[in-house]
Amino acid sequence: MKDSNGREWQHPWAAVAVAAVGALLVAVVILWLPSLHSALLRWPAVVVGIIDLVLLSAPLLGAVIIAVRVSGDRFATAVGLRGFSWIDLVAGLGVGLVARGLVELVAPSAGGGFLGGAADAMAATTVALAGAVLVTPLIEELFFRGLLQRALGDALAGAGRLVAGVVAVLIATAIFTGLHVLAAGEFVPVGLLLGTVVVGLGCGALTLLTGRLAGALIAHVVFNAIGAALLLW
Numbered sequence: 001m002k003d004s005n006g007r008e009w010q011h012p013w014a015a016v017a018v019a020a021v022g023a024l025l026v027a028v029v030i031l032w033l034p035s036l037h038s039a040l041l042r043w044p045a046v047v048v049g050i051i052d053l054v055l056l057s058a059p060l061l062g063a064v065i066i067a068v069r070v071s072g073d074r075f076a077t078a079v080g081l082r083g084f085s086w087i088d089l090v091a092g093l094g095v096g097l098v099a100r101g102l103v104e105l106v107a108p109s110a111g112g113g114f115l116g117g118a119a120d121a122m123a124a125t126t127v128a129l130a131g132a133v134l135v136t137p138l139i140e141e142l143f144f145r146g147l148l149q150r151a152l153g154d155a156l157a158g159a160g161r162l163v164a165g166v167v168a169v170l171i172a173t174a175i176f177t178g179l180h181v182l183a184a185g186e187f188v189p190v191g192l193l194l195g196t197v198v199v200g201l202g203c204g205a206l207t208l209l210t211g212r213l214a215g216a217l218i219a220h221v222v223f224n225a226i227g228a229a230l231l232l233w
Contacts, residue, residue, distance in 0.1 A: 008077060009151045011071040012155035015147060018147075022062065023059075027179060030182050030183045031182070033055070036055075045124035046123040049127040053135060061143070063143060064079060064146065078150070079146030079147060080145070080146050083212055087215070088218060093218060095219035099195065106190060109191070132227075132228055137217060140220065141203060141217050144200070144203075144204075148168075148171075148172045149207060150168070152167070152172065169205060173204055203216035206219060
């Protein structure tokens with residue numbers, strides 16, 4: 001429920017500060033992962049994949065939980081998980097399909113049947129795909145759109161709700177894209193760069209226009225799921 005000032009986050013700047021720390025911690029994890037991988041060379045690939053997923057997700061999810069506690073809000077209300085409409089489903093599917101279509105036009109995914117090969121490699125690939133389709137969209141939308149974008153929009157509301165919302169979408173998308181680019185290393189595929197920008201803007205717009213996170217979640221899942229399917233083709 002919004003307060004008398006129309007805000008979802010009761011203490012938005014505190015939430016934004018927590019989000020900034022969460023994003024910084026993820027950046028640190030990304031930079032540290034190559035060293036960790038070198039130390040875990042003899043470990044099963046599936047175990048390393050699970051460790052990566054946990055290490056990258058924990059700071060984001062932790063930031064959302066801490067921000068809600070610090071701000072004194074209800075979780076579902078603060079991050080936009082309350083309510084669902086058929087509009088969320090239709091718009092989410094549309095944005096996800098359009099975003100994936102744009103990426104495939106510019107940089108088509110190269111399929112290769114990645115589930116083939118040794119059992120450990122197959123298990124690791126399965127974990128990576130499941131994480132990309134089910135876990136990552138949920139965690140990233142909770143953090144980037146549910147926490148960062150919505151809290152920023154409330155914090156900047158003095159400039160007007162529309163201006164604040166647009167600025168919040170752009171900042172959240174920039175950080176979302178920046179972390180993905182950092183994770184890509186020295187070579188950043190065009191498809192990755194375009195995909196993160198389009199998904200960030202599309203999911204941000206859905207969250208801004210509906211006031212809910214459902215459409216963004218659906219769009220992100222659809223985008224990643226189609227990408228995973230094309231890689232397995």
